[in-house]
Amino acid sequence: xxxxxxxxxxxxxxxxxxxxxxxxxxxxxxxxxxxxxxxxxxxxxxxxxxxxxxxxxxxxxxxxxxxx
Numbered sequence: 001x002x003x004x005x006x007x008x009x010x011x012x013x014x015x016x017x018x019x020x021x022x023x024x025x026x027x028x029x030x031x032x033x034x035x036x037x038x039x040x041x042x043x044x045x046x047x048x049x050x051x052x053x054x055x056x057x058x059x060x061x062x063x064x065x066x067x068x
Contacts, residue, residue, distance in 0.1 A: 028034055 024061065025037065
């Protein structure tokens with residue numbers, strides 16, 4: 001992939017890693033391993049949501065400060 005844009009590169013590499021993870025997940029057969037992975041995925045999702053919320057709150061505070 002030929003690009004200098006950091007956003008494009010991040011998207012490409014993130015998608016590539018996701019596909020590798022999915023292909024490895026398809027090899028897992030036991031219920032306990034699947035449930036363990038599910039808990040990690042849910043936890044990662046919560047962390048992502050928390051980070052996004054913190055970023056939004058920071059932006060709102062910055063925007064409010066600029067109006068004063």
